[in-house]
Amino acid sequence: MIKSMLTAGLMAWLMSVAMVTHGAIETYQFDSPEQEERFRQLGFELRCPKCQNQAIGDSDAEISGDLRAEVYRLIIEGATDEEIKEFMVARYGRYVLYSPPLDRQTFILWFGPAGLLVIGGIVVALRIRRSKHALEQGESNA
Amino acid sequence: MNRIMVWLPLAVFAILVGFFFKGLTLDPREQPSALIGQPVPEFQLTDLNTGQPLSREQLPQQPFLLNVWASWCITCQVEHPYLTQLSQQMPVVGLNYKDTETAAKNWLQKLGDPYAVQIFDPTGRLGLDLGVAGAPETFLVDGSGVIHARIQGEVNQRVFERQIQPLLETFQ
Known part of the structure; x- marks a missing residue:
């Protein structure tokens, strides 16, 4: 009995910790599954400028969140992947590309x-x- | 031929040592800015103090520092006294980055306001166009609005003498 209560308590604590570390979970609404896939793909290909080696899709850094929002905005506005990469390189330099040309x-x-x-x-x-x-x-x- | 082969490993080793030695003094967090040699991006924001619209044309027409800061940024507090001192020498334009109006104003009231102009950029729009990765960052801009240097992190005497002063001298 005590053991199960302890387990339940521990689980609850772990879950609350997990919630805290995730903070706000972003939800982006896409017009099509292709757009969502492109968003995911660009999240892998663009590098977080603040971190040493993390993609923006994989990083909790503030700037990565901002860049994800920017990628989302550009996708919705109809920019191509190339245009989005150019947009990022013009601001953050080649460092942001995981696969340099x-x-x-x-x-x-x-x-x-x-x-x-x-x-x-x-x-x-x-x-x-x-x-x-x-x-x-x-x-x-x- | 054979003699060369004997010395080749040592030569390769020496080259590697050279690279690693250089690497010791490099900071991987410091990245070259993509905006060096480019004009300050256009923006339509407001002045934090007056609430009036503010654009690129209203920036100083002489060499100035553009300092990206926020009230949540600890290092900004550290560099603040030095920037205050520098503001006697050249205009320092503030870019209040991803902050709230109240917090930013309180911060300036508490620590002093050495800024010639204060651009209020709560969403980080101009910050993003400048390639800002976090606060503090400081840009050296010449009299015609072109960016010449970007300093990531604290500006202090040493950074000024090494990275800003030499460029300033080329402006005159």
Whole structure:
């Protein structure tokens, strides 16, 4: 009996804590499911300017809420995804894009890792070939 | 060829050390503003003190600081005495960001009002157009209304000397 009361009390407390941390839950009304899906997708692709590594759709920061409201407003006004991203970049810089566009500035970002892998592969291949060669020579000498 | 290969790992290591060393002194929270070199965005807001409409054209026609603040912002209180001191030297325009009129007015009454103009932006509309991520933030604007620098966080003597003063000198 006491145990179940304790459990119920604990549950109630946990629920109230959960409510507090969530604060106000935003409800946005969309004209179509596609709009809602775009809103969700942009929430993943836009980065919270205040946080180190969180998308605006995933962040409780005040600014993320503001940016979500802005994305919502732009979607309802009929802006395309591209226009919404441009709007954000014009204000918050490229930092807000999780997937930066490919150009001269971001070239290293996109191809650097693959380039390093290729160079590493070439080095390893050369080494193997050379040691094989040395081994074969050693055998023929013996 | 072989000699190069022997030194290659050390060279790569040295380059990495260089990057990491630089990284030690970088603050990842500081991001370049997208508005450097751009004019202050247009706005139609009100003056907090008079309640009169306020737009970009009414901002000072000389170099000034645009300080984004709010009564809920602790760091704004910290930098307030220094901004008050700076206001002797150049106009400081206030952008009261996502605040309530009463709270903002009380704050100014308690801590003093060094601001040349006070833009009241309760919804954060102008803040968003400026790319503001939170308060305080301070923009250095030249006489023709173009933004030259953005400081995220507290403005103090050191920040002024390092980030604002050198740019101010280029204006003259």
